[in-house]
Amino acid sequence: MNSAKNSVMRNLGIIFKRELAGYFATPLAYVFIVIFLVMSGIFTFDLGGFYVRGQADLMPFFSFHPWLYLFMIPAIAMGLWADERKSGTIELLMTLPVKLSDVVLGKFLAAWVLSGLALLLTFPIWITVNYLGSPDNGVIVAAYLGSWLMAGGFLAIGSCMSAMTRNSVIAFILTVAICFVFVASGSEIVLNAFGWAPQIMVDAIAALSFLTHFDSISKGVLDIRDILFFVVFIGSWLFASAIVIEIKKAN
Amino acid sequence: MIEISHLTKKFDSFTAVDDLSFTVAEGEVLGFLGPNGAGKSTTMKVITGFLAPTAGSVTVCGHDISTDPIAVKSLIGYLPEGAPCYPDMTVLEFLDFIADIRGFHGEEKKQSIARVVQQVELGEVCHKTIDTLSKGFKRRVGLAQAIIHNPKVLILDEPTDGLDPNQKHHVRQLIRNLARDRIVIISTHILEEVSAVCTRAIIIAAGRIVADGTPKELEARSRYNGAVSIQLTQEFDLYGALESVTEVVAVEESDEERRRYTIVPAAGKQIFNKMLERVQGEQWPVAEFHLVEGLLEDYFRSVTQGASLSAHAQRRERQSNSEQQV
Ligand SMILES: Nc1ncnc2c1ncn2[C@@H]1O[C@H](COP(=O)(O)OP(=O)(O)O)[C@@H](O)[C@H]1O
Ligand SMILES: [Mg+2]
Numbered sequence: 001m002n003s004a005k006n007s008v009m010r011n012l013g014i015i016f017k018r019e020l021a022g023y024f025a026t027p028l029a030y031v032f033i034v035i036f037l038v039m040s041g042i043f044t045f046d047l048g049g050f051y052v053r054g055q056a057d058l059m060p061f062f063s064f065h066p067w068l069y070l071f072m073i074p075a076i077a078m079g080l081w082a083d084e085r086k087s088g089t090i091e092l093l094m095t096l097p098v099k100l101s102d103v104v105l106g107k108f109l110a111a112w113v114l115s116g117l118a119l120l121l122t123f124p125i126w127i128t129v130n131y132l133g134s135p136d137n138g139v140i141v142a143a144y145l146g147s148w149l150m151a152g153g154f155l156a157i158g159s160c161m162s163a164m165t166r167n168s169v170i171a172f173i174l175t176v177a178i179c180f181v182f183v184a185s186g187s188e189i190v191l192n193a194f195g196w197a198p199q200i201m202v203d204a205i206a207a208l209s210f211l212t213h214f215d216s217i218s219k220g221v222l223d224i225r226d227i228l229f230f231v232v233f234i235g236s237w238l239f240a241s242a243i244v245i246e247i248k249k250a251n
Numbered sequence: 252m253i254e255i256s257h258l259t260k261k262f263d264s265f266t267a268v269d270d271l272s273f274t275v276a277e278g279e280v281l282g283f284l285g286p287n288g289a290g291k292s293t294t295m296k297v298i299t300g301f302l303a304p305t306a307g308s309v310t311v312c313g314h315d316i317s318t319d320p321i322a323v324k325s326l327i328g329y330l331p332e333g334a335p336c337y338p339d340m341t342v343l344e345f346l347d348f349i350a351d352i353r354g355f356h357g358e359e360k361k362q363s364i365a366r367v368v369q370q371v372e373l374g375e376v377c378h379k380t381i382d383t384l385s386k387g388f389k390r391r392v393g394l395a396q397a398i399i400h401n402p403k404v405l406i407l408d409e410p411t412d413g414l415d416p417n418q419k420h421h422v423r424q425l426i427r428n429l430a431r432d433r434i435v436i437i438s439t440h441i442l443e444e445v446s447a448v449c450t451r452a453i454i455i456a457a458g459r460i461v462a463d464g465t466p467k468e469l470e471a472r473s474r475y476n477g478a479v480s481i482q483l484t485q486e487f488d489l490y491g492a493l494e495s496v497t498e499v500v501a502v503e504e505s506d507e508e509r510r511r512y513t514i515v516p517a518a519g520k521q522i523f524n525k526m527l528e529r530v531q532g533e534q535w536p537v538a539e540f541h542l543v544e545g546l547l548e549d550y551f552r553s554v555t556q557g558a559s560l561s562a563h564a565q566r567r568e569r570q571s572n573s574e575q576q577v
Binding site (some may be wrong): 018021022026088091092094098109249 | 262296298299301302321322324326327331332333334336337338339340344348349351352353396570
């Protein structure tokens with residue numbers, strides 16, 4: 001009947017399904033997708049000078065993603081754990097026969113798939129650029145992949161921050177703040193400010209930034225080290241989430 | 252069988268559960284009693300694997316909660332305090348989720364959901380969002396998820412809290428029906444509930460067991476066991492009339508009602524018939540006359556007030572001792 005027969009994947013899948021359905025049970029998923037699409041449009045066509053540049057690529061589209069994610073992703077991550085704590089359902093969830101790792105991963109994957117869905121729905125922009133010119137579609141696919149990986153990085157931070165508090169607004173603010181550090185640390189301004197420091201330190205700061213890794217992927221360079229960076233980054237923050245949940249669940 | 256051995260749970264330096272040991276056997280319905288803050292919920296959270304014990308062990312049907320939590324969790328059905336459920340799901344979606352997690356598939360899953368919907372009478376709200384349900388229905392949804400897998404062990408934290416009398420009656424009946432061949436632990440501070448559904452009661456105060464026995468046994472330990480309550484119609488020297496009766500140790504005048512007296516017998520003595528004879532034989536001016544009720548409540552008060560005070564005092568003493576040593 002129950003117990004040992006349940007494979008790990010089965011429980012993970014059940015949690016994933018519930019969480020994803022949860023996004024669509026409230027207007028959250030729709031609001032997220034619509035705003036994401038509108039903002040992408042504004043950034044690309046208006047601010048990014050898509051037409052003015054006269055080049056058939058999606059650089060203006062992708063280069064805004066880190067800044068778009070900075071405010072969009074925390075919105076879908078903030079409730080991951082904070083809401084469970086607030087409503088008390090965390091006690092229900094953690095006394096069901098599921099492993100914490102399945103729950104952490106299942107929740108993360110649901111949010112990640114939602115962000116991926118929003119990303120996929122930007123395909124008209126891709127069609128437009130193919131209609132207007134002949135872009136390198138390999139580069140665009142790589143950039144989409146890189147963007148999605150980066151969204152995962154933001155989400156993993158959000159999962160951990162959401163585990164810290166029962167108040168989802170606080171989780172949102174914490175997530176934005178920490179994500180900002182990981183985005184900004186690769187920007188020219190921050191790196192120039194460290195001009196006095198030894199090169200190795202500047203490189204280390206840049207190496208931790210989403211921008212550094214995302215830039216090369218979005219130029220079509222699928223370096224395994226950049227992919228590995230995001231995978232390890234996501235894994236570490238999810239591991240931290242599990243620890244924080246264990247410590248904080250009772251409060 | 253649940254075996255709890257020297258269980259202690261601390262929150263920082265505060266001891267919520269203090270060296271608790273007891274076992275519960277199959278077929279028992281254990282009422283877990285105690286004033287607010289006694290540590291009932293904390294104990295249940297440790298048994299169900301939500302909280303890790305600070306010290307001591309819990310085994311459920313041979314599985315240790317610390318080393319084999321998943322096995323223990325699959326054996327237990329648990330209704331946490333306040334019956335938390337996912338507010339955005341409909342009742343059926345929620346039960347479907349729980350049934351999935353409990354390992355049910357296909358036809359078997361459908362049947363178990365249909366069974367609990369019928370058992371706790373959720374039919375009319377099946378398709379409603381849990382958020383929109385009344386407190387009573389939410390509680391029933393919580394109960395439904397706890398029993399969906401026919402658990403060997405059922406742990407219910409204040410299952411009737413906030414329900415109206417009809418709903419309370421219904422939930423108690425449900426618990427009685429479920430009790431066969433199972434272990435049931437319910438926490439409550441409603442004492443009539445214990446007499447109504449439990450085969451055994453443990454009273455805890457300040458994290459420690461202060462009494463353990465059947466409800467009848469605990470009632471018998473009340474000072475008022477066998478006491479007679481009497482309502483006089485006019486002034487009458489009850490003290491004088493009873494002075495020479497050795498079985499009576501005290502006559503107490505009520506603060507709440509005029510001319511209401513309680514005649515307290517010596518421990519283990521029955522005085523009702525004797526009093527009845529004298530009331531009739533000597534034509535006492537009596538309006539009404541009955542055996543005192545609420546014995547469990549009286550016993551509960553006497554053990555929890557004393558115990559929590561003395562336990563806290565001891566703890567303070569221990570603390571100040573250790574401070575002095577530092
Ligand atoms: N997470 C927690 N952190 C600190 N103290 C707690 C926590 N949970 C419970 N307590 C304290 O432990 C004591 C026992 O609580 P509880 O088990 O909920 O009591 P009961 O269910 O018997 O009313 C209370 O004094 C409560 O304040
Ligand atoms: Mg409680």
